[in-house]
Amino acid sequence: MGRQNVELLAFNRGLISPLALARTDFKRTAWSAEEQTNWMPRALGSMMLRPGLEYTGATKSNNQSITIPFVFSTDDTARIEITNSLMRVWVDDALVTRPSVTTTVSNGTFTSDLTGWTDVDGGSATSAWATGGYMSLIGSGTASARRRQQVTVSSTGVRHALNIVIARGPVILRVGSTAGGDEYISQTTLMTGSHSLAFTPSGDFYIDFQNFKQAASLVDSVAVASSGVMELTAPWATADLNKIRWDQSGDVVFVACDGYQQRRIERRASDSWSVVVYQSDNGPFMIQNTGPVTITPSAVSGDITLTASAALFTSGNVGTLYRLTQSGQSQSASLTGADQYSSSIRVIGVGAARSFIVTLTGTWSATITLQYSTDDATWVDSASGSYVTNGSVAYDDTLDNQIIYYRIGIKSGNYTSGTAEATLSYTNGSQTGIARVTGYTNSTTVSAAVLDSFGKTSAATDWSESYWSARRGYPTSVAIYEGRMWWAGRDRIWGSVSDSYDNYDDETEGDSGPLNRSIGRGPVDNINWIIPAQRLLLGAEGSVWSVRSTSLDEPLTPSNFNLKEITDQGTAASVNAVKVDTSCVFLQRSSVRVFESSYDASTYDYAATELTKHIPEAGEPSIIRIAVQRQPETRVHYVRSDGSVVIQLLDKGEEINCWVPFETDGDVEDICILPGTVEDQVYYTVKRTINGSTVRYHEKWALESECAGGTLNKQADSFLTGSGSVTGLDHLEGEEVVVWADGEYQGAFTVSSGAIGETFTSWVAGLPYEATFKSTKMAYAVDAGSALTMKKRIHKLGIIAKNIHPQGLQYGPDFDNLDDLPLTEDYDDVDQTAVRAAYDEEMFSFAGSWDTDSRLCLKATAPKPVTLLACVVGMAAHSE
Structure with a gap:
């Protein structure tokens, strides 16, 4: 009988395909897993029970949503929530809201006239009421049409907001403490769309609209916002949320979506936002018509x-x-x-x-x-x-x-x-x-x-x-690259005049002129995404393309623009790609397999390689969303259509390509990641069934540093924290929650009327979850030949761990036969409440049975922390 102690020193190889479990000749296979759900591995090799999800709020009316990250700087961020034809904004995990004020604008809907608005037109410019209920402003080109109203403020020193709808822009807006002044809202141009602009008046204020242009601008309505959450009208329907693509420059997010005219989401202050139509006044134009029609x-x-x-x-x-x-x-x-x-x-x-x-x-x-x-x-x-x-x-x-x-x-x-x-x-x-x-x-x-x-x-x-219209179609993708705004749709790509993001004047001479190119090869493909990597990358339905000037990577210009095919694998229509350093991670058109397009210095161009080669099942049944996290390590999050997530730990330098599933009691539908200092802020949108009703919650990953025990251990889902009575859990009404409080696991309770009837100094309460690990085939402990088909038995197990709860880990040959960690060590009872900063004890017995397929199974249960550094498995095999 052969015996061997087998070391499992790295848990960062992740899942391997069931079709490769017998490949014991690969070191990767030996340290991989058949199952590794809700464990979060690190590049260093350890794995921990994944962090919990903190409840931050529900989507609008619990509707399906997509969240756009707004990143002005690493410490100035927001989340833009898009639901069916509506936009809301989250700042510091709270919705932008308006206080209650009684200030009103007189005749702000212009139902039949402009009564209440003072005429201050200049020269031959004219302002008037227009059929349909608009304030019409027609300038002379040099003089402005102008209307103004003095608004009496009921509550000075309180934040106010003006909700303004522009039916046809541009309209110049000034809000000031004096007639014509702009002390409260500096002169700004409002384009066609919806605006909610906040300011704090110290007294009465003046609203001033004007237009210099000779074509009419139309103001549809203006009102002081009522109390409650700021909501802006958006064009996108629920069925089209997956098609939304965006890129950001400063305070403006540019948005493309198949079937919709482009939009700009604008921020003027943390609580002042707009959703407006993106328009270019000078192109891009199709080939000039010289036929008989005039x-x-x-x-x-x-x-x-x-x-x-x-x-x-x-x-x-x-x-x-x-x-x-x-x-x-x-x-x-x-x-x-x-x-x-x-x-x-x-x-x-x-x-x-x-x-x-x-x-x-x-x-x-x-x-x-x-x-x-x-x-x-x-x-x-x-x-x-x-x-x-x-x-x-x-x-x-x-x-x-x-x-x-x-x-x-x-x-x-x-x-x-x-x-x-x-x-x-x-x-x-x-x-x-x-x-x-x-x-x-x-x-x-x-x-x-x-x-x-x-x-x-x-x-x-x-x-x-022009190319863009409801008749001809609108671009489906957008990116900012080398100082130009790039839009792409079907088989064409347009680049703006250099450093002029809405200028497509084809009479602009020189290298700064706009670009207008067709792929011009193969089938007419929709371009599903644009990624501004070291080169501009285009993901079409049939191919992925690299846009280049020369091999020296000079700036793209109208006379120095070339399209080179990287791969003909094609891309999934409804899933955006993500940028990782100079590489691009994208979903192949099967919506299951994942590829990376990275720069190859030997060929001076990009090449594509499959990332799911060792676990092609990782994307099944299909992937619907991708987002990348960079801190504390590079992790790519993939939302799958069954509501689970598969997370890829990616580290090229260490040759780590590790895939692990994430599961919760509900369906993850969306991801939004904002930059952090030590760890990025990761948000999931989760559809849950709570008390018989379908809800959708925004939930934020806890930091790893908050998941090591201590006073508050944040390893529960949809959790809240508090002190005193455990209340405020209305979002988990009727559900069983687990509670970590005052440094200990307190047990499970059922929420009734938003509470559990317990009081603690400090507490965390949320939904439980489990982490499961099942090793690959452990073919060891024979003197010669292969142990694959020989009977084997695991009889001992040793573990090295950190921040481990004494009841935080169970082990066994399968998940139906699990044992707890030893209750005694050196003949002394182990404290069953205290989290141990380090665990490094002698091996203990393992109730394995003789089998040709012996496995090590581990299970951890939230909210009991555990970080596993290594396992040593004692194996015996019949030598026949």
Whole structure:
């Protein structure tokens, strides 16, 4: 009979596939496990009973949610909760809320008029009530349409918030203690969407809305927020939450989602948030149309109609940009004060071809000056271009074969009164204007707001339609990389002008210009994610792509942009990838297998390798969410469709790729991870059945340092902490909870009316859970050959542990036959309540039976802590 003491020195190999249990020739197999649930291994080799989950609150109406991490800096974070068409924000584990105030805004819904709002329009700008119940603001280009209201404050020194809905932006907002002041909310631009902006007034305050643009901006409503949780309208339905992708720059989170126009989530203060439409006013545009269909604008600026010569438009074109290029140039401005100028015209050619018309109308008293520039930036007064009366005159600069820009306006000190309508008209060259469709009339007519003035009202043959609209589709992914905003959808990717995240002007020259590329190979794929790693990585349904300039990794530019296929494994449509250092971890299109795309210095490009090679069952039945934790170690959390989680401990330097399951009494549906100092903050959203009802709770992982015994040991799920009577457990009504209090395990209790009827100095109460470990086949203790098919028996066990409760670990040959740790040591009784900082005792007997498949099974039960450093297994085998 052979005997052998087998050392299990590392519990960081994790699960191995049942199909590989017989591979005893692999060291990895020997130290792996067939089962290792609710144990948290470390790169050092030990494993601990996993930390518990602290209850922080429920989702809105217990609805399914997705949580977006907001990270301005490592110590300035928030969690953005998205449920069905609604957004809430959690800061420091508490929802942003509004106090109770009685302050009100008069006529803030604009049901039938603008009564209560003072008209402070400038020049020829107009503010008025608009059909549908809006405050309409139409500027002149140089003067603003403006309305203001003084609001009487009922409770000074108390935080107030204005809930504002903008039906069509932009609208400039100022909130101040004086008329026109911005002491409370500094001047800010509100885009189309919902806003909840907080401030603390010391007295009455003024709300001031204005718009300089010639197209109407529409304010839908403004009100002082009522008491309770801040809630903002969001566009995304429950069924589409898994499709949401995001990236963040400063105080703005940019959001893409298949089937929805892009959004911006904006923060102006920790309790001031907005959800608005993301819009670019200058592209990106599709290839220019030069066919028989023409588009005619009804006016060159303001709110107009676009008329097509044949059926062209659909209702899905609302929001579409149309760019029209017309021969000739015209620029107009309503001049109502000093330092106001028109946009420029570009004069070329020789002789009479350079002549343009200056037209002045209106009632005004001023000196109006024509200015020229050679670069459209530095302006000089024209020698004979000074006007003090209305009229229409021709101007010829005689500067043959030169490119000169002209504008007209009023210099400082030259304005007295009135409004002058100034126009520069030039028959040569061409002018390109842009308008956004605001309403659909029929297949040949739409209403539109002019963003960049047209040259004339004649039909345009040369026109372009923007890529993004309900008709053409919106991007499905977003990322910020190398100072550009990148959007991707179907088989195309767009990069903004450098350092200008909403600028896609394709007339921008040089390396800073925008990028617009198609993959152009294989099937038309949706791009499921973009990861800004060392290179920009694109995950499509059929392939993963690396975007590169050259092998020297110079910045991407319009002339230095290449797509290289990394792998044709393809990616899962509904799961975002995550970045780990310069690598990307992604879900293969099966939604089960996990791959890593990392940089290969030998090939100067990225390559893909499978991370689930040794445990392909890790992702079953499928993975629905991925998030990465970096502190205290790199752990990738994968939510599975059955409500469990599998956690991957990843350390390339130590060649650790360890997979362990996480289970709780409920279904995990979402993960959000925020940066921490020693340990990151890990949040799960868990669907539980409590007292017969379905609830969804946000629950936060306890720190490992809080799970070593002591006064408060936080190893229970959905737990709360407190002192005195154990109350406040309404979220666990009717459930059996375990209690750790005053440094000891106190037992299990049933919650009734939110309490358990016990009192302690300090307590932790929550749901119990178990951790189970089952070794691989232990084929040892034979003198020669293989022990796989020979009968073996484990007869002794020794353990080395830290922070272990005397009842914290059970052991045995299977989970139906488990023993507790010895009750006596050196003939003395072991204290059954005190957590031991260290455990290193002699081996003790193990009730194993003779079997060809002897196993070591271990079980730990919350809230009794245990950290296992090593096991020594004494084995005997028949030598036949």
